[in-house]
Amino acid sequence: LVVLFILSIGFIIPGVAVAVRRLHDLGWSGWPVLLALIPFVGIPAVLILMALPGKTAANRFGNPTGVEVITKQMAHKYGFIDATPSTPLTIGLIVVLVVLWLLVDWLLTV
Structure with missing residues (x-):
C-alpha cells in the first residue's frame, strides 16, 4: 500500500x-x-x-x-491511417475503465 x-x-x-x-x-x-x-x-x-x-481558435488562454x-484526401495522399475511434469502441473503453476501477477498489477493500 x-x-x-x-x-x-x-x-x-x-x-x-x-x-x-x-x-x-x-x-x-x-x-x-x-x-x-x-x-x-x-x-x-x-x-x-x-x-x-x-x-x-485562440481563446483567453492563448493560441x-x-x-x-487535415482532410481525408490529404491523409490518404500522405499515407496516414484514419485512427478515429468509433463510438462503440469509445463506450467499450469507458466501460472497461469503470469495471477496472471498481475491481481495484474492491481489491483494496478486501
Whole structure:
C-alpha cells in the first residue's frame, strides 16, 4: 500500500496539470478539475469534460498549439491511417475503465 500511495502521489500532479491544460483548450478555467473530489460523480464528470472537442481558435488562454486541419484526401495522399475511434469502441473503453476501477477498489477493500 505504501508503494501504491507513493505512485498515486507521483501521478496526481502531472494528471491535474494535463487536465487543466485540456480544459484551457476548451476555453474553460482549470477549476472544474476540483469536481473530481466529489465521490462517484466527480471523476466521470471531469472525464466527460476532457473528452469534449477543443477550440481551434485562440481563446483567453492563448493560441492553440499544433492545430492543423487535415482532410481525408490529404491523409490518404500522405499515407496516414484514419485512427478515429468509433463510438462503440469509445463506450467499450469507458466501460472497461469503470469495471477496472471498481475491481481495484474492491481489491483494496478486501
